[in-house]
Amino acid sequence: MTQATAPPAGAAIDPAAVPRRFRGAGRPNYFLRRAGFYLITTLIAITLNFAIPRFMPGDPAGALIRQIQITTGAPPSGAEMAAIRRFYGDPTSNLIGDYLDYWKALAHFDFGVSVAHYPVPVADMVLQALPWTLVLIGSTTFLAWIVGTLAGAYLGWRPGNVLDSVALPLSTFASSLPMFWFGLVVLWVFGMQLGWFPISGAYDPDVPFQINNIWFLLSVVRYGVLPAAVLVLLGLNGWLFSMRNVMVSTVTEDYVLLARAKGLSAPRVLLGYAARNALLPNVTGLAMAIGGVIGGAILVETVFTYPGMGLLLQQAITGHDFPVMQTVLLMLTLIMIVANLVADLTYGLLDPRTREVR
Numbered sequence: 001m002t003q004a005t006a007p008p009a010g011a012a013i014d015p016a017a018v019p020r021r022f023r024g025a026g027r028p029n030y031f032l033r034r035a036g037f038y039l040i041t042t043l044i045a046i047t048l049n050f051a052i053p054r055f056m057p058g059d060p061a062g063a064l065i066r067q068i069q070i071t072t073g074a075p076p077s078g079a080e081m082a083a084i085r086r087f088y089g090d091p092t093s094n095l096i097g098d099y100l101d102y103w104k105a106l107a108h109f110d111f112g113v114s115v116a117h118y119p120v121p122v123a124d125m126v127l128q129a130l131p132w133t134l135v136l137i138g139s140t141t142f143l144a145w146i147v148g149t150l151a152g153a154y155l156g157w158r159p160g161n162v163l164d165s166v167a168l169p170l171s172t173f174a175s176s177l178p179m180f181w182f183g184l185v186v187l188w189v190f191g192m193q194l195g196w197f198p199i200s201g202a203y204d205p206d207v208p209f210q211i212n213n214i215w216f217l218l219s220v221v222r223y224g225v226l227p228a229a230v231l232v233l234l235g236l237n238g239w240l241f242s243m244r245n246v247m248v249s250t251v252t253e254d255y256v257l258l259a260r261a262k263g264l265s266a267p268r269v270l271l272g273y274a275a276r277n278a279l280l281p282n283v284t285g286l287a288m289a290i291g292g293v294i295g296g297a298i299l300v301e302t303v304f305t306y307p308g309m310g311l312l313l314q315q316a317i318t319g320h321d322f323p324v325m326q327t328v329l330l331m332l333t334l335i336m337i338v339a340n341l342v343a344d345l346t347y348g349l350l351d352p353r354t355r356e357v358r
Contacts (some may be wrong), residue, residue, distance in 0.1 A: 031345060038341040045337065049330045052101045053322075054095070054187070061085050064115060064322060072118050080119060083112045084323070111327040116319035122327045125312060130331065132202055133297060133308035136224065139232035141293050147232065148239025149282050153275040156247020168244075177238035179296045181232045183303040190226060197226045200305035227304045231296060239282055246278040253277075283346060294332055 046207030053061075069075045069142035076084065083105070085093070105111070111122035155164045199341050203209070204219035211217075251274050252257065259269045270285075305311065309328055316324035 006304050015102050020028050028171065034341065034344050035196075038337055042330075042334065045333045046103075046106070046330070049326060049333075050099060053326070055100075055277050065116055068113075069192055069289070070120050071115060076119070078123050080113050083110060112323040114136070115322040116166070116315070116323055116324070122198070122218060122323045124330060125324060126203070126309070126327055129307055129309050129312040134335075135300070136227060136306065136308060137293055137297050138233070140228050140235065140297075143228075144232045144235035145239050147237030149243045149279065150290070152240040152243025152245075153247050153270065153278065156244040156278070157197075157251060157274065159244070159248045164233055167240075171237045171240050174234060175241075177234060179230065179234055180299040180303055182234060186230055187303060198223050199226075202307050224306075227300045231293070234295065235296070238285070242285060243275075243278060243282055246281055247274060250274045250278040265268075283343060294336065 008236070011028065028241060063074045064084055065076060065081060066275075068080075075081070083096075109123045114120045114122055114125060117125065120280050151167070155167055158164065187199055199202075202223050203216060203218060205225070206220050207213065209216065253274075257273050259273045264272075297308065298313060300306065301308045301310030302314045309332060310326065312330075313328045316328060
């Protein structure tokens with residue numbers, strides 16, 4: 001009795017060749033399995049965020065309370081001290097009770113208070129920084145992915161031509177540049193020397209902070225041009241390489257040659273046959289790249305003093321602000337998990353072979 005095996009990754013997807021059990025019957029189970037996996041991953045990440053400070057040597061909560069007292073000249077209030085103990089543990093308290101209190105605090109978005117900006121709640125600081133990072137990372141990641149994928153598809157369509165010979169070395173050179181160094185060069189040239197764009201901040205402080213104010217939105221775009229350009233220009237090279245290399249092998253597949261022999265237009269064969277099947281590795285890579293994008297965004301936000309999570313984390317590290325540091329890392333971890341879940345489910349929709357029930 002023979003058993004059906006999945007074709008190799010990157011091969012053409014012929015719907016007629018896909019066994020019936022992969023065409024939709026296993027779709028709910030596949031999505032439930034993936035959702036369950038990421039739910040368990042989220043629970044583990046949150047639990048580690050609770051456990052790590054408690055396994056650190058000494059008493060992190062006591063050290064934090066002493067640091068707050070030194071910084072402000074007064075001890076924290078009873079409620080603030082209870083919040084710190086809830087997050088960093090009390091050596092005399094019950095660990096299971098602390099764990100349950102920790103979940104209750106998370107359910108109420110209670111992340112304690114900042115040490116460097118005592119008594120400002122950490123939740124308020126995160127809520128101010130998170131939208132800026134989500135907009136910057138979200139827009140630049142998808143823009144770099146779209147530009148790099150389209151450029152890679154075009155270069156792989158006709159490999160070895162003049163454009164391919166010029167673009168590949170340039171892209172290789174750009175991908176080797178450190179992001180913070182490139183950010184400093186862009187800041188010095190276009191911000192300091194030419195004066196075309198602001199060198200710090202996220203919007204014009206002279207414009208009222210109103211989301212429905214067109215002048216405010218225009219200032220946000222102008223202030224975001226330089227950090228976004230750095231992330232896009234360096235981020236698209238990975239997509240370009242992967243798409244171009246897969247396209248080089250895809251354009252010689254039988255179904256692409258058949259489409260050409262049938263006289264279909266070049267754009268239709270490129271986008272509808274070759275690029276469509278070469279796209280799958282880039283879809284998976286989009287989720288896996290979120291971690292690298294966040295790391296790069298932290299450096300770029302620091303260079304441009306952009307008020308996002310990266311700058312907040314950098315300031316928390318330098319100021320030994322452990323509540324902020326722990327909360328920012330938890331938020332970034334959850335963002336990565338959600339991004340991976342979305343990409344994983346999208347991949348399952350695009351390639352029915354991934355839904356194979358084993």
